[in-house]
Amino acid sequence: xxxxxxxxxxxxxxxxxxxxxxxxxxxxxxxxNSKSIFAMDTYITVTSYGEDTDKALQAAEDKITSLExxxxxxxxxxxxxxxxxxxxxxxxxxxxxxxxLYFALDMNKRTNGAFDISLYPVLTAWGFTTDEYRVPGxxxxxxxxxSAGVEKISLNNQTVQxxxxxxxxxxxxxxxxxxxxxxxxxRSNGVKSALIDLGGNIQTVGTKPDKEKWKVGIRSPxxxxxxxxxxxxxxxxxxxxxxxxxxxxxxxxYWHILDPKTGKPADSGIASVxxxxxxxxxxxxxxxxxxxxxxxKATELWRESDDFExxxxxxxxxxxxxxxxxxxxxxxxxxxxxxxxxxxx
Ligand code: ADP
Ligand code: MG
Numbered sequence: 602x603x604x605x606x607x608x609x610x611x612x613x614x615x616x617x618x619x620x621x622x623x624x625x626x627x628x629x630x631x632x633x634n635s636k637s638i639f640a641m642d643t644y645i646t647v648t649s650y651g652e653d654t655d656k657a658l659q660a661a662e663d664k665i666t667s668l669e670x671x672x673x674x675x676x677x678x679x680x681x682x683x684x685x686x687x688x689x690x691x692x693x694x695x696x697x698x699x700x701x702l703y704f705a706l707d708m709n710k711r712t713n714g715a716f717d718i719s720l721y722p723v724l725t726a727w728g729f730t731t732d733e734y735r736v737p738g739x740x741x742x743x744x745x746x747x748s749a750g751v752e753k754i755s756l757n758n759q760t761v762q763x764x765x766x767x768x769x770x771x772x773x774x775x776x777x778x779x780x781x782x783x784x785x786x787x788r789s790n791g792v793k794s795a796l797i798d799l800g801g802n803i804q805t806v807g808t809k810p811d812k813e814k815w816k817v818g819i820r821s822p823x824x825x826x827x828x829x830x831x832x833x834x835x836x837x838x839x840x841x842x843x844x845x846x847x848x849x850x851x852x853x854x855y856w857h858i859l860d861p862k863t864g865k866p867a868d869s870g871i872a873s874v875x876x877x878x879x880x881x882x883x884x885x886x887x888x889x890x891x892x893x894x895x896x897x898k899a900t901e902l903w904r905e906s907d908d909f910e911x912x913x914x915x916x917x918x919x920x921x922x923x924x925x926x927x928x929x930x931x932x933x934x935x936x937x938x939x940x941x942x943x944x945x946x
Contacts, residue, residue: 631650631810632650632651632652632654633648633649633650634648634649634650634654634655634658635647635648635649635658636658636659636661636662638662638665638666640665640666640668640669641665641668641669641672641673641775641776641779641799641800642772642800643776643799643800643801644798644800645665645779645783645797645798645799645800646797646798647661647662647783647787647795647796647797647798648795648796648797648798649787649792649794649795649806650792650793650794650795650809650810651791651792651793651794651810653791654787654790654791654792654795656790657786657787657790657791657792658787660786660787660790661783661786661787661797664779664782664783664786665779665783668697668775668778668779668782671694671695671697671698672698672701672771672775674721674730674768674770674771674772680692680694680695680698681698681769681770681771684761684763684769685721685763685767685768685769687762687763688765689762689763689764689765690762691755691760691761691762692760692761692762693759693760694759694760694761695759696759697778697782698759698761699756699758699759699761700778701771701774701775701778701882702718702754702756702761703756704774704778704882704886705718705751705771705774705886706751706754706756708774708883708886708887708890709751711902712886712887712890712893712894712902713894713898714861714862715860715861715890715891715893715894715898716773716886716887716889716890716893717749717750717751717861718751718769718770718771718773718774719749719750719751719753719754719763719767719768719769720749720770720859720861720864721768721769721770722745722748722749722766722767722768723742723745723746723749723859723864724770724857724859725768726741726742726745727855727857727859727866728848729846729857730770734848734850734855735850736850736855742863742864742865743864745864746861746864748764748766748767749767749861749864750767753767754767754769773841773858773885773886773889774882774885774886774889775885776799776800776802776839776881776885777799777802777837777839777880777881777882777883777884777885777886778881778882778885779799779881780797780799780802780803780804780837780881780882780885781804781837781880781881781882783797783804784797784804784805784806784881787806788806792806792807793806793807794806794807794808794809794810795807796815801820801840802837802838802839802840802881802884802885803815803817803833803837803838803839804836804837804838804881805833805834805835805836805837806835807835808834808835814832814833814834814929815832815833815834816830816831816832817830817831817832817833817838818830818933819831819840819875819912820840820873821914822842822843822844822872822873822914823844823872823918826933826935827933828914828920828932828933828939829912829920829930829931829932829933830930830931830933831875831877831912831926831929831930831931832929832931833877833929835879836877836878836879837877837878837879837880837881837883837884837885838875838876838877838884839875839876839881839884839885839887839888840873840874840875840876840888841858841873841874841888841889841891841892842872842873842874842892842914843856843858843866843871843872843873843892844856844872844873845857847866854866858889858892858893859893860893861893867892867893869892869893869894869895869896870895870896870915870916870917871891871892871895871896871899871913871914871915871916872914872915872916872918873892873913873914874888874891874892874899874911874912874913874914875888875911875912875913876888876891876909876910876911877909877910877911877912877925877926878908878909878910879908880908883908883909884909887902887909887911891911891913896913896915896921899911899913900921900944903923903944904946910922910923910925910926911923912926912930918939918940919939919940919941919942920932920939920940920941920942921941921942921943921944922941922942922943922944923943923944924943924944924945924946927943
């Protein structure tokens with residue numbers, strides 16, 4: 602039995618990397634400052650433009666550190682750890698954690714159950730939480746799914762209670778919400794132009810310092826390199842894909858996004874999905890859920906929503922984009938001509 606293990610790579614890549622000065626002007630806006638920190642299992646880089654952003658960047662870094670402390674599943678002092686090891690008792694959490702939990706429950710409804718934060722024991726059975734990968738048996742999965750289900754989570758303002766045999770994880774939304782809160786921190790510290798890269802998830806503040814849109818590369822799920830670029834204003838762009846964390850056993854690939862209905866890696870015919878919108882947490886929750894739902898149901902959800910656009914790459918290499926980003930999307934010319942279809946309302 603051969604096992605091959607691959608893990609996390611950057612999904613979206615910023616192409617805008619020039620240093621220091623832009624254009625011909627020498628204004629204060631041209632000053633670039635950045636900070637990188639390893640948190641939430643990835644590298645988070647915050648880049649700000651403009652004078653005197655040191656204090657804002659420090660505030661952003663402090664925010665990241667504090668959110669990681671709240672939401673880590675493994676840190677014994679985190680709020681999520683306290684919930685998961687509460688033995689059925691209620692736990693008082695911070696406003697940030699409570700907000701995110703309310704949001705996670707809403708997203709479960711909105712996605713018809715595709716988004717489910719109560720799958721941690723199932724993810725553990727597959728080894729995705731320990732890197733000791735294995736394929737659990739059907740009976741084992743069925744038993745673990747019995748204990749899952751967000752309807753068993755009780756949430757009352759800042760008080761959370763879950764059953765003893767349930768464990769939750771915010772891995773599918775934590776980075777997205779962190780992006781929102783970091784952007785807010787930067788704005789309240791006077792930053793007008795900034796780019797936050799959370800392991801390939803991108804969140805921006807304002808436009809580039811020269812008032813142009815940011816240009817973001819969308820990574821190919823089939824190998825290195827970007828298959829396209831997207832021009833964006835102030836928004837978030839979050840990608841989920843089977844290529845981000847997976848293992849291969851006996852020729853079958855198993856990845857880290859599970860279908861809550863089966864407890865197995867979601868197999869909906871999608872290789873990667875990028876979601877673009879004004880809220881990082883919405884984009885993050887949706888990127889994970891649309892990957893579970895597949896192209897048709899993702900399209901249905903997009904049609905009944907007005908808070909996101911999407912780019913879907915199917916397992917057979919076709920690309921689907923929604924009409925809201927049609928004019929800002931450009932295929933990279935180093936890739937063979939894939940079929941691109943625009944989804945209209
Ligand atoms: P990444 O964190 O790799 O960028 P995602 O945002 O798609 O990618 O989150 C994947 C993580 O979400 C998994 O590692 C797991 O912790 C959790 N997860 C897996 N399946 C689901 C699901 N159906 N709903 C909610 N969370 C999930
Ligand atoms: Mg996600």
